Amino acid sequence: xxxxxxxxxxxxxxxxxxxxxxxxxxxxxxxxxxxxxxxxxxxxxxxxxxxxxxxxxxxxxxxxxxxxxxxxxxxxxxxxxxxxxxxxxxxxxxxxxxxxxxxxxxxxxxxxxxxxxxxxxxxxxxxxxxxxxxxxxxxxxxxxxxxxxxxxxxxxxxxxxxxxxxxxxxxxxxxxxxxxxxxxxxxxxxxxxxxxxxxxxxxxxxxxxxxxxxxxxxxxxxxxxxxxxxxxxxxxxxxxxxxxxxxxxxxxxxxxxxxxxxxxxxxxxxxxxxxxxxxxxxxxxxxxxxxxxxxxxxxxxxxxxxxxxxxxxxxxxxxxxx
Amino acid sequence: xxxxxxxxxxxxxxxxxxxxxxxxxxxxxxxxxxxxxxxxxxxxxxxxxxxxxxxxxxxxxxxxxxxxxxxxxxxxxxxxxxxxxxxxxxxxxxxxxxxxxxxxxxxxxxxxxxxxxxxxxxxxxxxxxxxxxxxxxxxxxxxxxxxxxxxxxxxxxxxxxxxxxxxxxxxxxxxxxxxxxxxxxxxxxxxxxxxxxxxxxxxxxxxxxxxxxxxxxxxxxxxxxxxxxxxxxxxxxxxxxxxxxxxxxxxxxxxxxxxxxxxxxxxxxxxxxxxxxxxxxxxxxxxxxxxxxxxxxxxxxxxxxxxxxxxxxxxxxxxxxxxxxxxxxx
Numbered sequence: 001x002x003x004x005x006x007x008x009x010x011x012x013x014x015x016x017x018x019x020x021x022x023x024x025x026x027x028x029x030x031x032x033x034x035x036x037x038x039x040x041x042x043x044x045x046x047x048x049x050x051x052x053x054x055x056x057x058x059x060x061x062x063x064x065x066x067x068x069x070x071x072x073x074x075x076x077x078x079x080x081x082x083x084x085x086x087x088x089x090x091x092x093x094x095x096x097x098x099x100x101x102x103x104x105x106x107x108x109x110x111x112x113x114x115x116x117x118x119x120x121x122x123x124x125x126x127x128x129x130x131x132x133x134x135x136x137x138x139x140x141x142x143x144x145x146x147x148x149x150x151x152x153x154x155x156x157x158x159x160x161x162x163x164x165x166x167x168x169x170x171x172x173x174x175x176x177x178x179x180x181x182x183x184x185x186x187x188x189x190x191x192x193x194x195x196x197x198x199x200x201x202x203x204x205x206x207x208x209x210x211x212x213x214x215x216x217x218x219x220x221x222x223x224x225x226x227x228x229x230x231x232x233x234x235x236x237x238x239x240x241x242x243x244x245x246x247x248x249x250x251x252x253x254x255x256x257x258x259x260x261x262x263x264x265x266x267x268x269x270x271x272x273x274x275x276x277x278x279x280x281x282x283x284x285x286x287x288x289x290x291x292x293x294x295x296x297x298x299x300x301x302x303x304x305x306x307x308x309x310x311x312x313x314x315x316x317x318x319x320x321x322x
Numbered sequence: 323x324x325x326x327x328x329x330x331x332x333x334x335x336x337x338x339x340x341x342x343x344x345x346x347x348x349x350x351x352x353x354x355x356x357x358x359x360x361x362x363x364x365x366x367x368x369x370x371x372x373x374x375x376x377x378x379x380x381x382x383x384x385x386x387x388x389x390x391x392x393x394x395x396x397x398x399x400x401x402x403x404x405x406x407x408x409x410x411x412x413x414x415x416x417x418x419x420x421x422x423x424x425x426x427x428x429x430x431x432x433x434x435x436x437x438x439x440x441x442x443x444x445x446x447x448x449x450x451x452x453x454x455x456x457x458x459x460x461x462x463x464x465x466x467x468x469x470x471x472x473x474x475x476x477x478x479x480x481x482x483x484x485x486x487x488x489x490x491x492x493x494x495x496x497x498x499x500x501x502x503x504x505x506x507x508x509x510x511x512x513x514x515x516x517x518x519x520x521x522x523x524x525x526x527x528x529x530x531x532x533x534x535x536x537x538x539x540x541x542x543x544x545x546x547x548x549x550x551x552x553x554x555x556x557x558x559x560x561x562x563x564x565x566x567x568x569x570x571x572x573x574x575x576x577x578x579x580x581x582x583x584x585x586x587x588x589x590x591x592x593x594x595x596x597x598x599x600x601x602x603x604x605x606x607x608x609x610x611x612x613x614x615x616x617x618x619x620x621x622x623x624x625x626x627x628x629x630x631x632x633x634x635x636x637x638x639x640x641x642x643x644x645x646x647x648x649x650x651x652x
Contacts, residue, residue, distance in 0.1 A: 306486025309524030
């Protein structure tokens with residue numbers, strides 16, 4: 001730990017315990033004060049490799065080896081675009097080839113091998129798979145959101161559980177105190193044999209302890225229920241994203257209504273107009289027409305009703321049915 | 323459409339004998355239920371003949387009520403009321419439900435089904451006597467009536483077929499001024515409803531009978547129109563059936579006569595004794611039953627209130643109980 005030192009000002013952790021090393025995309029470390037000094041203007045070049053850097057891109061070094069930081073950085077950047085999943089490939093071999101390819105790219109970039117070539121390869125890949133990348137990005141974003149929610153929920157449940165435990169302990173204590181008091185009371189005021197009383201109370205407290213134990217296992221199931229509950233919650237959340245599918249019944253097909261006349265055929269629509277039936281009707285007013293009424297509807301209805309059932313003959317078997 | 327209606331399916335009967343049989347059944351059923359060891363059945367209960375006379379009297383009253391109704395009612399309402407009234411007493415005895423109550427209920431229900439909008443207060447304004455009581459009776463009986471009609475409320479009346487036939491006559495026959503037929507048609511249709519014809523023949527047949535009756539009254543002959551234009555060729559058997567139906571309807575109408583007032587009075591007196599007191603709004607039993615129904619509602623309310631109070635008490639006890647337990651530990 002102590003040999004951690006800023007490569008520029010040579011300050012070590014030993015001399016300055018509050019030393020904070022920062023790294024940027026190039027993978028070279030600098031201490032916080034050096035960053036403040038060098039990047040006063042917001043941007044500048046790395047003192048070791050002369051790569052132009054921005055101050056806002058500096059972050060605290062997490063790993064001892066700054067090269068690892070660089071790799072992590074690059075990996076993050078590369079995987080943003082190389083975000084294919086196993087489902088996107090037809091065979092496992094293809095997927096493995098792809099993974100290896102990704103690793104090669106990362107390795108090359110980290111160790112400055114064929115940087116230009118590799119960057120070109122990335123650009124090419126981006127162009128070829130633009131749609132798929134976008135799609136997977138959205139998917140990943142959604143999954144992350146779900147995960148966050150999940151964590152939030154777990155935290156909440158944890159809190160509840162903790163509270164319960166505290167409460168239980170308190171109660172237990174209270175009970176014990178009460179038992180003791182009871183025992184003392186009994187010993188003070190009772191005329192019975194002291195040994196017997198002590199024994200009795202011991203038995204009672206034992207039974208109570210047993211009861212507690214038997215009731216304890218009920219707590220873990222509740223917890224597991226929660227954890228399964230999370231799973232349910234998650235699936236239900238996922239299903240909430242889907243638009244519910246409404247099952248369509250069979251398509252409606254128009255069927256000409258069958259008219260039972262039981263009498264002579266009434267005139268058809270065209271005959272109402274041409275057969276001069278309509279002449280004998282009061283023509284509809286403008287207001288009536290606006291409401292959808294026309295005289296020939298009423299004319300047709302009257303004629304149909306006049307003709308329907310003219311052949312009606314009550315035969316004995318019809319009468320019996322009612 | 324009449325040929326596919328419940329009217330044709332359930333309320334068209336073969337002949338007058340069948341109607342007689344159904345009415346007899348209703349009468350016998352009532353007597354069997356309320357006999358209670360009475361020996362002189364014919365002397366105590368109404369006979370079929372007496373029931374018929376009594377109903378005829380009320381049909382005439384119904385006609386007068388409808389004709390004098392204010393605001394004037396469309397004819398279809400009158401026809402529908404008569405249908406309901408006749409259908410009701412096919413399966414129920416006069417002794418069970420008094421016709422004067424069923425009569426007004428039928429008219430009120432017909433106003434609704436025929437879309438003739440009158441409020442209950444407007445309606446009872448047309449009735450003599452205690453109007454509040456009348457509206458109570460009507461509204462109490464309305465649902466019962468619908469139920470006993472088996473909810474077959476659509477009625478095909480002969481009035482629209484008459485219009486259709488007149489249009490057809492104007493279009494396809496040589497008759498001069500067919501509007502002259504109107505008085506004769508109205509006269510016959512009014513009388514038709516005092517007979518059982520509407521339970522035996524289709525509305526269009528009633529309409530045709532009315533038109534032919536009116537034609538013969540003004541000494542015109544429409545036979546050629548009926549045989550050649552209306553039915554057309556090759557319908558010999560149909561024609562015979564139709565002529566028979568028309569003839570029968572006209573003869574039924576001719577035989578209508580108002581019952582003598584004295585007989586009606588005697589029957590009325592007899593009915594007061596033997597009617598089903600549970601359905602008599604003036605009887606003690608009826609009032610008692612209505613009171614019971616009201617009380618029952620009240621009781622239900624009370625019970626609910628009681629239960630609610632108990633629940634409250636329980637909740638209170640629980641909360642208080644918890645307080646009591648936790649205090650010694652503190």
